[in-house]
Amino acid sequence: MKAQVDQDLCISCGACVDTCPEVYDWNDDDKAEAIVDVVPDNMEDQAREAADSCPTEAIKVE
Numbered sequence: 001m002k003a004q005v006d007q008d009l010c011i012s013c014g015a016c017v018d019t020c021p022e023v024y025d026w027n028d029d030d031k032a033e034a035i036v037d038v039v040p041d042n043m044e045d046q047a048r049e050a051a052d053s054c055p056t057e058a059i060k061v062e
């Protein structure tokens with residue numbers, strides 16, 4: 001599974017970084033981004049939960 005954050009939609013609320021810091025972190029533009037190429041199996045539920053918690057639906061997981 002991969003996770004991607006649409007930089008144009010991210011409003012830097014921090015929900016994903018709080019929910020799943022193993023997968024999402026801040027970049028130099030103070031937006032969230034996925035910090036792993038492939039989400040580890042044991043992090044998939046959390047990565048999906050973070051995507052669901054995003055208020056602007058900026059995160060795509062597939």
Ligand code: SF4
Nearest residue numbers: 010011013014016054
């Ligand atoms: Fe950005 Fe969505 Fe993460 Fe909030 S939850 S920091 S809007 S990607």
